[in-house]
Amino acid sequence: MRVFNSFTLSLTLLASSTMALADGGGQRLALLPKMATECSACHIAFRPNFLPTSAWKQVMGSLDKHYGTDASLSPADQQEITEWIVANSQELGEAPPDNRITKAFWFTRKHGTNHVKADVWRRSSVKSPTNCQACHVDAANGDFNEHNIRIPR
Amino acid sequence: MISTFRPTHLLACLALSTPMLASANPILDGYKAEIKGSFTAAAGEKLYKTVGPNQLSCASCHTDSPKNAGKHAKTNKAIDPLAPSANPKRFTDAAQVEKWFKRNCNDALGRACTTQEKGDFMTYVLSVK
Numbered sequence: 067m068r069v070f071n072s073f074t075l076s077l078t079l080l081a082s083s084t085m086a087l088a089d090g091g092g093q094r095l096a097l098l099p100k101m102a103t104e105c106s107a108c109h110i111a112f113r114p115n116f117l118p119t120s121a122w123k124q125v126m127g128s129l130d131k132h133y134g135t136d137a138s139l140s141p142a143d144q145q146e147i148t149e150w151i152v153a154n155s156q157e158l159g160e161a162p163p164d165n166r167i168t169k170a171f172w173f174t175r176k177h178g179t180n181h182v183k184a185d186v187w188r189r190s191s192v193k194s195p196t197n198c199q200a201c202h203v204d205a206a207n208g209d210f211n212e213h214n215i216r217i218p219r
Numbered sequence: 220m221i222s223t224f225r226p227t228h229l230l231a232c233l234a235l236s237t238p239m240l241a242s243a244n245p246i247l248d249g250y251k252a253e254i255k256g257s258f259t260a261a262a263g264e265k266l267y268k269t270v271g272p273n274q275l276s277c278a279s280c281h282t283d284s285p286k287n288a289g290k291h292a293k294t295n296k297a298i299d300p301l302a303p304s305a306n307p308k309r310f311t312d313a314a315q316v317e318k319w320f321k322r323n324c325n326d327a328l329g330r331a332c333t334t335q336e337k338g339d340f341m342t343y344v345l346s347v348k
Contacts, residue, residue: 109294134273135293136325140314193295200295 094208098150104139110198110205112167114155121161122151133166168195182217191218244345246313250338258335263343266336271328277340279327285344302347310341 097111105111117125126148130138139147162170168177177195186192191200198205201217251258267285270276280298281289286305289298300306310316324332332340 106296108291108296130325136322138318138321140318190295194293197295 095154097208098147100143101147101150104143104147106206108135108137109196112198113208114151115158116167116170117155117165118159118161119152119155119157121165122155123148124161125165126151133164186217189218244310244341246310246316247338247341247345249313250334250341253334254338256335258338258342260339260343260346262336263339263341266332266340267343269328271326273326273329275327277323277327285347302344304348310345 095114097113102111114122125132126144129144130136138144159170162168162173167173173195182201186201187195193200198210201215202210203216204214247258267277267281275292277285279292281287281301285301288300290296291298299308301309303309320332320337324330324336
């Protein structure tokens with residue numbers, strides 16, 4: 067009985083550590099308030115770990131041509147936000163094509179047709195893969211746990 | 220005669236006599252001082268509806284009326300109404316106003332807006348009740 071109990075306990079521990087990994091692991095980083103405000107004027111403020119640092123530098127250095135839109139900031143705001151992202155991101159992995167988060171290997175692997183049906187993207191409630199919070203309901207607070215996904219109609 | 224006098228009449232007179240003051244906006248006044256001319260709501264409305272080289276107009280995101288809540292044409296992000304009559308926070312922060320004129324004139328018209336255009340635009344949006 068004692069053996070069985072410790073086995074159950076280790077299974078539980080294993081399961082919870084896997085969940086922590088799926089959640090991005092550890093504590094959620096609170097975004098720089100200025101970054102949250104400025105980015106989320108048009109879209110959810112993406113997490114620093116969504117792109118390697120070098121890709122972020124390119125994104126932040128070309129805000130006047132931001133994926134087809136002029137998203138320019140005052141030089142002071144641009145510098146402050148860039149410095150914060152550089153300090154809170156890592157040079158991990160390859161930059162995705164055009165520095166698009168939605169083209170990163172981990173994104174396409176997690177959002178392929180085996181996970182998300184093709185018609186979901188066309189729904190007016192979703193519309194774009196950059197619209198994280200359409201399904202990841204608490205994405206604005208950095209919650210991308212797959213147990214907290216609600217795919218809208 | 221005295222019996223017909225009501226305080227509400229006095230208030231109505233005040234309201235009628237002060238519309239110029241009530242609609243005064245320091246940012247708009249700044250533009251006016253810059254061009255030393257005048258602005259019209261009609262020109263602003265025309266600009267609001269102008270579709271530019273990127274097939275976008277102001278109305279693409281802010282809807283046909285600046286009083287309505289809008290939606291970002293690309294990202295679907297909800298946009299609060301632009302008209303101060305529906306959203307008093309609008310046109311109260313000069314840096315904010317300049318930031319968005321720069322961005323949105325580039326996106327919708329493919330170029331920067333002139334001070335004349337900014338003033339006409341604001342005159343229109345501020346006039347929408």
